[in-house]
Amino acid sequence: xxxxxxxxxxxxxxxxxxxxxxxxxxxxxxxxxxxxxxxxxxxxxxxxxxxxxxxxxxxxxxxxxxxxxxxxxxxxxxxxxxxxxxxxxxx
Numbered sequence: 171x172x173x174x175x176x177x178x179x180x181x182x183x184x185x186x187x188x189x190x191x192x193x194x195x196x197x198x199x200x201x202x203x204x205x206x207x208x209x210x211x212x213x214x215x216x217x218x219x220x221x222x223x224x225x226x227x228x229x230x231x232x233x234x235x236x237x238x239x240x241x242x243x244x245x246x247x248x249x250x251x252x253x254x255x256x257x258x259x260x261x
Contacts (some may be wrong), residue, residue, distance in 0.1 A: 191216055191230055196238045202246040 198214050242245050 192233065195233065199240065202241065
């Protein structure tokens with residue numbers, strides 16, 4: 171019985187992490203739209219997906235690609251320095 175409960179909790183956490191990832195990515199895009207003509211500095215990071223396990227990192231590859239393509243197509247990457255970093259992964 172405990173295995174089933176643990177699976178449900180893990181499933182919920184995976185859904186939560188993906189939703190949180192999307193919310194932050196949308197926030198960054200909205201930030202660029204609202205302040206289109208203004209100089210800006212923004213620092214954003216995601217530690218939730220890889221904090222305890224590296225298994226979820228690859229699951230957002232397509233989302234990250236689409237996000238970068240949208241920023242580029244909307245012209246937000248013109249005159250922009252975008253730095254994407256990663257760390258050592260899970261502890």
